[in-house]
Amino acid sequence: QQQVKQSPQSLIVQKGGISIINCAYENTAFDYFPWYQQFPGKGPALLIAIRPDVSEKKEGRFTISFNKSAKQFSLHIMDSQPGDSATYFCAASTLYQLIWGAGTKLIIKP
Amino acid sequence: DAGVIQSPRHEVTEMGQEVTLRCKPISGHNSLFWYRQTMMRGLELLIYFNNNVPIDDSGMPEDRFSAKMPNASFSTLKIQPSEPRDSAVYFCASSEMGQKETQYFGPGTRLLVL
DSSP: OOOEEEEOSEEEEETTSOEEEEEEEOOTTOOOEEEEEEOTTSOOEEEEEEOTTOSEEEETTEEEEEETTTTEEEEEESSOOGGGOEEEEEEEEOSSOEEEOOOEEEEEEO | OOOOEEEOSEEEEOTTOOEEEEEEOOTTOOEEEEEEEETTTEEEEEEEEETTEEEEOTTOOSTTEEEEEEETTEEEEEESSOOGGGOEEEEEEEEOTTOTTSOEEOOOEEEEEO
């Protein structure tokens, strides 16, 4: 019930394409759903986040879509660029900590 | 602000040795998290401090691991004795009180135990 399941494990997208990463959860007590981006040799950094009372949040080329009834949320990267190549983690917030997905390694081919 | 500072950035040690990892959180942040990242297990929360007090250490693998936060600007994670399976990248992260969703990560310490 505390798990966050993330897919796919890895993803290759052509430059200019749309990258989509999906996450699913079981615990309806989760109250915040952030996405973190991690470049090699660096720590994860917050990219974008959404609360469960909102179905979509957009920041530039990055969009979170949230489906509360299905207990799923996804990250969409529009017009994907080589600089977006990184590992992406979804997470869900409990009372005092984040429950992390396993991560998706995204490669954008030029 | 300099961000979360971790030292050392890389550590190579031999099995059985004591390893101490250090973290300086962002000034003003009340919450501090220690994580371990490996290919096999992903990102694991080891321990969480709030106002220098350990709140949840259920993620600490075993008694060989210990963590302290003697003041608001410093924390240590100690492994004694170290084992090859402890090889991983260890991250420290901090957040403001009540802002657990926004955690600021340090650059990590890459630990290799031979």
